[in-house]
Amino acid sequence: MLGLLFSNPFLFALEAVSLxxxxxxxxxxxxxxxxxxxxxxxxxxxxxxxxxRRHLDPLGTVLLLFIGFGWGKPVEFDPYNLQHPRRDSALIxxxxxxxxxxxxxxxxxxxxxxxxPGILAALLVFTIHISLVLAIFNLIPIHPLDGGKILxxxxxxxxxxxxxxMLHKYGMIILLFLIFPxxxxxxxxxxxxxxxxxxxLKLLI
Numbered sequence: 001m002l003g004l005l006f007s008n009p010f011l012f013a014l015e016a017v018s019l020x021x022x023x024x025x026x027x028x029x030x031x032x033x034x035x036x037x038x039x040x041x042x043x044x045x046x047x048x049x050x051x052x053r054r055h056l057d058p059l060g061t062v063l064l065l066f067i068g069f070g071w072g073k074p075v076e077f078d079p080y081n082l083q084h085p086r087r088d089s090a091l092i093x094x095x096x097x098x099x100x101x102x103x104x105x106x107x108x109x110x111x112x113x114x115x116x117p118g119i120l121a122a123l124l125v126f127t128i129h130i131s132l133v134l135a136i137f138n139l140i141p142i143h144p145l146d147g148g149k150i151l152x153x154x155x156x157x158x159x160x161x162x163x164x165x166m167l168h169k170y171g172m173i174i175l176l177f178l179i180f181p182x183x184x185x186x187x188x189x190x191x192x193x194x195x196x197x198x199x200x201l202k203l204l205i
Contacts, residue, residue: 018126027055029099090153143171
């Protein structure tokens with residue numbers, strides 16, 4: 001996105017708005033699900049809000065805007081407040097990517113059914129695209145991504161404990177390996193995420 005800032009600042013602004021909206025919805029969904037499952041921590045911390053300032057990590061957001069990889073402010077929750085800690089933790093993790101996919105589908109309906117002006121249509125397209133990227137990337141089953149927590153939550157308990165230990169030890173190393181390109185090629189994660197996102201975009205747009 002950094003190149004877009006200088007070549008077309010208006011498009012950069014549209015993408016920035018789309019990214020902030022998608023990330024805010026993603027983190028809000030984590031907080032909402034934790035609250036629904038009985039943990040008051042996100043509510044006490046002011047995370048049950050669609051105000052982007054509640055959910056954006058300053059460094060993570062800047063990196064997202066300028067290099068395309070970053071993070072939001074993680075939603076904290078206390079598993080001891082959950083009735084089924086392992087399963088409910090997985091549901092809290094799943095809520096983020098699921099919310100992005102739901103938003104992408106709803107915006108797709110709006111795009112096809114409503115007579116939208118060009119600028120608004122472009123904003124919806126950007127938001128659909130970024131929402132899908134955010135959802136599919138976060139479903140990769142490694143820590144610290146949501147997919148790692150989802151995997152641990154639904155594996156049999158003994159296997160889950162072994163995988164949880166392994167993913168906490170090596171998950172960040174694996175993630176760094178996946179996101180950094182080698183030479184002039186795309187990053188390894190692009191080969192995994194891009195075909196899925198492109199397929200979904202064809203269905204929705």
